[in-house]
Amino acid sequence: MEKTCHSTKTVKMSSPGRLLLQLAQGALIGLGSVLPGISGGVLSVVFGIYKTIMELLANPLANFKTHVPKLLPYVAGAAVGFLGVARLLAYVLEKYPAPSVCLFIGLITGMLPSLWKEAGEQGRSKGSWISLLLASVFLFVLLIALKTSSVAITPNFAWYVFCGFCLALSVIAPGMSFSTLLMPLGLYTPFVDGIGSLSLPILIPAGMGALATVICLSRAVNLLFERHYSLAFHGIIGIVIAATVMIIPFDSFFASAASCLTNVFFLAAGIAAAVLLDRFNSSVPREQG
Numbered sequence: 001m002e003k004t005c006h007s008t009k010t011v012k013m014s015s016p017g018r019l020l021l022q023l024a025q026g027a028l029i030g031l032g033s034v035l036p037g038i039s040g041g042v043l044s045v046v047f048g049i050y051k052t053i054m055e056l057l058a059n060p061l062a063n064f065k066t067h068v069p070k071l072l073p074y075v076a077g078a079a080v081g082f083l084g085v086a087r088l089l090a091y092v093l094e095k096y097p098a099p100s101v102c103l104f105i106g107l108i109t110g111m112l113p114s115l116w117k118e119a120g121e122q123g124r125s126k127g128s129w130i131s132l133l134l135a136s137v138f139l140f141v142l143l144i145a146l147k148t149s150s151v152a153i154t155p156n157f158a159w160y161v162f163c164g165f166c167l168a169l170s171v172i173a174p175g176m177s178f179s180t181l182l183m184p185l186g187l188y189t190p191f192v193d194g195i196g197s198l199s200l201p202i203l204i205p206a207g208m209g210a211l212a213t214v215i216c217l218s219r220a221v222n223l224l225f226e227r228h229y230s231l232a233f234h235g236i237i238g239i240v241i242a243a244t245v246m247i248i249p250f251d252s253f254f255a256s257a258a259s260c261l262t263n264v265f266f267l268a269a270g271i272a273a274a275v276l277l278d279r280f281n282s283s284v285p286r287e288q289g
Contacts, residue, residue, distance in 0.1 A: 019073055026077020028277075033170055033178070034082050034089065034192060041171050049074060057172065057218035087196025093189045098252035102263040104179070106270020108244045114278045115240070119233035128234040135238030143184050143246045155190045157205045163191045164209025172214065172221045173236060181239075184246045 025047045033040030044050040049071065056067040092100045119128070153159065166178035182188040194202025224232050253260045 022073035023077040023080075026074035026079075027081035028077075029074065030078030030081025030083075031085055033078070033167070034086055034195070040078070041173055044074075044171070047074075054172065054218065054222045057214050058222055083195065083198075086192045089192050089196070093192075098249040098259065099262050099266045101183075101247055101249055103266040103270040104183075105244055105248060106267040106272075107274045108240065108270075109267075110271040110274025111278065112237070112240070115233075115237055119230065119237055122229045124230060124234070128230045131231045132234040132238040132241075135235040136242045137238075139239050139242035140246070143242070147246075153185050153187065155187060157201075159187060160191065160194070160202050160205035161209035161212075163187055163202075164206035164211075165213045167206065168210035168213035169217070169221075172218050173225075173232075181243060184243055 029040045029044055029047070041050065044053055052067055052070060056063045056071065163178070163182060166181050170178040179188050182191060191202065191206070193199075194206075221232075249263070253263055
């Protein structure tokens, strides 16, 4: 998917400086993996390590010695970014649900132009638009059906396995944030709360789901993006749009003038934060392959 430059020219930076940069980039990937609207997969593309990750996941035995040392600083940074923010997110979502959701909607909205640009890197065809429309309509229908049928999802072992599936998918499928599917189903808050508190009844099934996803889908997803890049990426954008619309707290906007203004403020703050992050990502040198 991502064409990695193999030039002998490298970024002029001392070893400690490069290590700190890689740790910081890894922390951003971990942060992006847990924050709604931001994809760890997209950030790994931005930092030029997506191809390395996918090569390792697709063939771990053959690439272990060459790829693992290169990725270790990113993994360490990602763990800090991921675990460090999970508990805080769960608290904020429980204490201030509407403003925090509006902030996340702003993050998603602010990242859409970047995703749209990424999706069109290899051009757009009629199939790209059809993929976006079908994916969007499918998820709309699914989520509306769940909502109107009053299906109450109670988090349990099986659902946490599904959470792990979504988490792994957000890494191997750039543009797919795991919160996209979990928030409309009411699974996001208990999942990130379990991560932040290192709850084994949540971490174990989630880990199983993530591992199974990586084993079963990493090669297939990599092949899909290599052969049908535009169709796959536009389908992801359709899913993101549908899921985002479904989590808008409409009732909160009409509850009072103060509530509406608060929501609008956090919506704008989310958009601004996403734009600033995108500009920062564009200015950071990528890891050379």
